[in-house]
Amino acid sequence: MLICQITDLHIKAARRRAYGVVDTAAMLEACVAAIAALAPRPDVVVATGDLVDYGRDDEYALLRELLAPLHMPLYLLPGNHDGRDALRRAFPDHPWLRQHDEFVQYAIDEYPVRLVAIDTQVPGHGRGELCARRLDWLEHTLAARADAPTVVLMHHPPFRTGIAHMDLIGLAGADELARVIARHPQVERLLCGHLHRSIHARFGGTVASVCPSPAHQIALDLTPGARDDFVLEPPGYQLHQWDGMRLVTHTAVLGDWGPRHPFRQSGRLID
Ligand SMILES: [Fe+2]
Ligand SMILES: [Fe+2]
Known part of the structure; x- marks a missing residue:
């Protein structure tokens, strides 16, 4: 099974620049075109939050248009920039967005890896939280299929990244989450967003990872008072x-990097 992850799309109405x-x-158009052309084709695309910038209906309408060329199942979840109700309104054909009444x-149980x-x-707020109600749901949901290899999708990564201004809007409830995850060793990975760059950490007996954005990245600055800058x-x-x-995770870089080059000609290494 091939899972494609996109995150932090930050679409604005009328294609305004962020x-x-x-x-x-x-x-995002360039990213979608690259994914649509992939061979082998991903079985699913997951989008781990900050899909739009202000959680507005007109932003989700544009998002829907931009994602339309993806002809594989698409699983969306909200980040701190999203609006739950507007997201549900824009994707009435995604019934799983209403599996839970509030959150x-x-x-999703249709694939070799459970999502x-x-x-x-x-x-x-910019920060994130896993309250007792959300964690109870997760505990019961994971316990229901202990035998199924599982990835957990979430927006805020559950660990301090060292990028100070992002850690200020990090996740409350991460210690409790670690205990839940540790009780369910079928969790292969926690796939996150929010940081707009590739980051990995050990967490709850598994690995938590962050995916880069198809748009701007958070500046890599590990000084204690790092300013909240982004970088292209x-x-x-x-x-x-x-x-x-x-x-096994691969990070794909978008852009025109020229043609592929062969190592060999007529079976011999090019000297
Ligand atoms: Fe973001
Ligand atoms: Fe975010």
């Missing part, structure tokens, strides 16, 4: 391949 600089709509969290999405959003480094997405044993 922060006056980032053409997020054009950058946008759901389990379990949890909602870390706190409306009106090469954007990307990730491919997570399940081989029946483990989930």
